[in-house]
Amino acid sequence: MKIGNFLNIGPATMVTAAFIGPGTVITASLAGANFGYALLWALLFSVCASMILQEMAARLGIVTQRGLGENIRESFQRPVARWFAIALVISAIFIGNAAYQGGNIAGAAVGVSAFSRDFFAASSDTVSVPAILITAIAFLLLWSGNYRLIERALIFLVALMSLAFLATFAVTRPDFGALFSGLLVPGIPSGAALTVIALIGTTVVPYNLFLHSASVSEKWRDPRQLSAARRDLAFSIPLGGLISIAILATAASAFFQHQIEVQRADELAGALAPLFGSAASTLLGIGLFAAGISSALTAPLAAAYAMRGILGLRAGLDSAGFRLAWLAVLLSGGVIASLGVRPVEVIWFAQVANGLLLPVVTAFLLWEMNTSRLGEYRNNRVQNLLGCAVLLVTVLLGGRSLLSAFGVI
Template sequence: MSSKTRIGPAILITAAFIGPGTVITASLAGTNFGYSLLWALLFSVIATIILQEMAARLGVITGQGLGENLRQTFQHPFSRGITTVLVIAAIVIGNSAYQGGNISGATLGLSAVFDAPRSTNKSTFNWWALVIGVIAFFIMWRGQYRIIERAMILLVGTMSLAFLITFVMTKPDLGELMSGLLIPQIPTGATLTVIALIGTTVVPYNLFLHADTVSQKWQHSDQLPQARKDLFISIPIGGLISIAILSTGAAAFFGQQITLNSVADLSPALQPLFGQWAKIFMALGLFAAGISSAITAPLAAAYALCGILGLPKQLAAIKFKVIWICILVIGVVIASTGFKPVTIIWFAQVANGILLPIICGYLLWIMNQPLLSTYRNNWWQNLCGIVILIITLILSTRSLMLAFGMI
């Protein structure tokens, strides 16, 4: 393989965490609190880079994904059983819930952008969900990683252009933007928004997805610098998109008594500033966000489950396809048949709350094992990982307490 740096597996990670949920969360953060929460996005991007670098290093050095390494590391039936249950319950079932949320967010936004009629009849079928599901199905069905990778590069590029152009057109205050990035503060009532901004970026299933896809593209330790360069290009792109979305909300809506209840409200609210261009930019951004999330979530679930159960992980393998098809179908059904999202969101919140610190702990433990030889974590990588673990544990505890109505 040429030593030339190319965008590769890390672009899937960017595509995974920049979904409709991120668009909603970042937009509302900017609308309600201005630029003051940009630091939370900056922290999230740094934390994502640190954890994903560990996952990438694990994939390159061992030639296996995180699920396989967990299976081989925990040989005792009890510890392996607990690990398997956690991965299946939280990653696979949790991904189904998030898949429904991603597609629902994308279809809601697209319906508003394209002026699709919205019926109050709960039995009305949402055809946008089916369209997104079908496109995602055909991209993944080919069973060729290069096709998926190129599709993600195209979609992330589309998102970048759409949201960055919107960002420039709103003419943000650069002084306030830099202050928000570098000076941490939590305005009154912003605690849950901070948790949401971090939670929408530091995604646990991305650790499985990254380790597996990296192990397929790079198999030798001398290729580790290529994997790192790929990471240091792709993840900051995602961070810039998130920052652009939040800053757009801050510049366009903060302090103007405009209420945004969902991403569907963004396009009409931006039209006084941009005219019909707002509709075009938001349509492109939301469509790309919806499709990319619809691809990466089922793919990550398939990698995680196949790895932990010892099943074939080739994209063309029937069992691999069956898993991601199930996740995709469940997501489309949730998004298209009018189910109330309350129970789904509750379960997804609980699953993510349980999974995130546990997977961080598993990753840190594995990254200090002899199987990595000289590529084990050094002291500062462990220190950074422990700090992230503690923060995610605090956030997860808060999420669980909210989910169970304790706060």
């Protein structure tokens, strides 16, 4: 990529920052620790699926100059249908992100503790000082209302986590033969079915469609700029996939090969130190911090974009309604992370709502990409076939999410 094109990246980097969070780090790490390199193909598939949907979201945002939320509001003219759509988006995107925001901030705090134990040794047992500081950093960046500043901060964080996780990957000396076999030869070991679904689900998420479709319209105003948006996508999403692959491969070489059991985020960095030295532990801590704080920025931002669109609020990152939306998500997550609260009931509700929303949003996106409003930029036959294939996967993911929420599986 030329330097000029590199400087033009941005919105798709937000998507990468959003899906590479503590949840992805834990899911990929547990997949590698429990099944070695065998499930790498699932990450490769999820990156391809994400690129298909995110390209549609970007095209929709640039051509219509409206985010997915605005398009949903415009498409549902009848009051009952419109309020159903509003309730669905609020429950899954807004409340769901508020619940998971606690995990983003807590994960970033764990990363800080991994490379600065002495500094935070005197922290209170009841209040997490790193979590409070991370919440404050996210607040200041979002409150600025400056899209360029937020975009550049996220690009920096994605670059930081890329360097940290790829360096950790190199330090742990993975088996490249097994790695390429896991990428190119699909297989599901015994007991790995739910892990496969979880790996795909950490990348193909509905709120990224709201985030991307709205953020591209902040950066590009003309459909002739679609090529720039696609270059941004082609660079940023595969980079996120590479990070996920590095995390899984690191866990496979560090934990699976040495038969070390890991269950929680705060065990990851500490478990690496005896095997590969303190450098590996520090690098993983830096990566976890960057992943957590980047997701702590994008989760409130995505919720605010979705709320602004579906409720028809005034445009602008500095508008009162937009700020109120992201502030509610950020503060909810900050309180949860700072006090160590486990919002089981809220997460259960978010899981149910997300299971309903993911296939619905995917289906709506496909519908919208075939409307006359897009003119020559409508989906072609190949794009529709690829989109339908991804829709089938989202239905399976949504079904699994609902069954899991109700304790059936």
